[in-house]
Amino acid sequence: MPDTRRVRLCMKDLYQQDLVEMVERETRNFEIFSIGTPSHPDFLPAYNLLLDEFGPEGGMERLESVKGFLLEDPYEPQPGGTYMRYFMLVAKNTRGELLGARDGVLLYNAEYDGELMVVFLSHIVMKEQARGTVLSYWLRIAPVELAVTYLAELAAMGKITLPLPDQPGKHFGMKLNLAAEMEYFTPEEPLSLQRILFYGRGGFDVVNPRYFPYKQPDFREPEVIRATGNQPVPFMMLLRRMGRERQATIPTTEAAAVMKLLYDDFATYCLPEFIGDQRQLVLDRLSERELRGQVELLPLPTGPRDMHRLRPIFRYNVFKKYYPNEPDTLAYLNSGIEQKVRKNPRYVDEEIARLAEDLEMRERWVYPARDKDYDWMRRAGSLVKKRR
Secondary structure, three states: OOOOOOOOEEHHHOOHHHHHHHHHHHOOOEEEEEEOOOOOOOHHHHHHHHHHHHHHHOOOOOHHHHHHHHHOOOOOOOOOOOEEEEEEEEEEEOOOOEEEEEEEEEEEOOOOOOOEEEEEEEEEEEOHHHOOOOHHHHHHHHHHHHHHHHHHHHHHOOOOOOOOOOOHHHHHHOEEEEEEEEOOEOOOOHHHHHHHHHHHOOOOEEEOOOOOOOEEOOOOOHHHHHHHOOOOEEOEEEEEEOOOOOOOEEEHHHHHHHHHHHHHHHOOOOOHHHHHHHHHHHHHHHOOHHHOOEEEEEEOOOOHHHHHHHHHHEHHHHHHHHOOOOHHHHHHHHHHHHHHHHHOOOHHHHHHHHHHHHHHOOOOOEEOOOOOOHHHHHHHHHHHHHHO
């Protein structure tokens, strides 16, 4: 019997048009639409899909707030000079069935940074039948198209000046940052790791929480917050700085502009008394002299060989250092994690090693390039040794 082996596929072998055709075929069974008004028939189904996922933990804006976002004029700046365009995207199959939804906001303020636009990726939900498909990747980057269009419209109206007005392929010379919030890593939450890998493979880094101890504001009704206390949620801030993904640091001025823009968005539906201190804490940290104008970006893992990148974002260490005495911190420490770490100081290292081993077992048959895939080289060497 002839020896049969599954052939691995190298992405570099594909011609550019091959990639276009392949993506075209894979995306043929779904479409992504941008909802422009609360009266759109897909608005409520999409909002409820997001609410079911994020509402129970207070992570979804109120319905009336979201309706207001869609009705606002995106070409008129907020009182502080920030231009905002809220977006809600829905993905549907060819039968018109809802597959997923994503929302967020495009943010720009020339006073903060005249060449920076932030695309805040607020929420994303995929229905069961669409999970594990390419649709999740397209919902992650579809807002870039909206951002480029928004920049062109603002420029055409004389609202802003673009550095490279004739080069949309280079985002008109603007710095385009995709921003997303995510919970810090802990081994007890497998879904957390899946999301981290999803964004790590998508070019996102974490702004070092030592100088960017970001918290999502409490989105509950004001009377509920007053009755139970303000409960912002500690999250790591993820950024994909498009075209600058290989840079290991971000200027403090750019990081501060990101923080200001995000909190300008929050200020449209959260009372100042609940968000002011959180905003200022990050800005104060970013102004510390020792930074010398740059903040470290922590890379996220992309697979089994760089899982050590999880250690700096281990929730236990981060919460104790940078979010002490927060309600989420106290609840997490009381969940049993503190006892685990005290009993075994190598707990997180052992868990990361176990997770890496699990990932290593999932063999990949498509790889990016032969000159970078050392596992492929080791396999060839092992085969030669066996034949000797």
